[in-house]
Amino acid sequence: MQIHSEILENKGIRPSVQRVRIFKFLMKSKEHPTVEMIFNALLPEMPSLSRTTVYNTVELFKEVGLVQVLDFGRGVLRYDADLSPHSHFECERCGAVYDLDIKPQDISKKMPRGFKVHQTYFYVFGLCSHCKKNEKN
């Protein structure tokens, strides 16, 4: 309760009710939620919440470095408050996203001369164990 709003303040943004709730949700979620998932999850407890606020907030969080944005090429962005170096797996059957304990390889040696690296993303696609099992149809 306290901790979350302090984190927001440390990033120089006002810890409004909406921002704190959205941040808390992102911190505890393991599903790398979309804006729609965040909105649907919080709506029952904050009936006046606007989708636009969720969009504004995750954009703000991205800007100040509180979340990373993941794009699995499905036309929807997903958000991850875990900023430690890790990679992501998306199941092509059920759409679930899993964390992979794989640090992006060190690429500094292999970059063309004069290039500056800011961010790296490693995406893996395939079938999760559950969908692999039921690989009938």
Add this chain to the structure above:
Amino acid sequence: MQIHSEILENKGIRPSVQRVRIFKFLMKSKEHPTVEMIFNALLPEMPSLSRTTVYNTVELFKEVGLVQVLDFGRGVLRYDADLSPHSHFECERCGAVYDLDIKPQDISKKMPRGFKVHQTYFYVFGLCSHCKKNEKN
């Protein structure tokens, strides 16, 4: 001319004029073009070309395994006829896309039990050498 249409036939699709032109363009392009870029490039030489045909065609190419689709999170997809294992760099300033001679690391050992890997994508973001130089504003 011949070669390209044969490649399409080998994939089981009819080498129509539009498909061959689009495929040739993708083969020689180094810029990882979007649908819009393909459309604009070919329109002068085929004035009746429809954007929809470009969309249909790149989707078909993806399905039969002639191209890979890249998503740099800008809301537009880019297409790459180079299927060899390599990675991609996008300049956050100028938006240019570069090939990186980096093979995605072998991750088979690090996958959770029962998972099946189909595809991997390694994306790097930062500044290209040209934009790094002019890093004024």
Add this chain to the structure above:
DNA sequence: TTCTATATTTGTAATCATTACAAAATTAAA
């Protein structure tokens, strides 16, 4: 070659996630 069925292309309309915008509500500070 013509005919006919099938495949492809085309243009337009719909979809849908995201963004723009301005009014309403909230907050901080005077």
Add this chain to the structure above:
DNA sequence: TTTAATTTTGTAATGATTACAAATATAGAA
């Protein structure tokens, strides 16, 4: 309080992609 700045909200616009059906082209039969 009063006031100014910030934030939230709802609705309208945007823009890439997809759906759809009519028009065109192609392959194969006759």
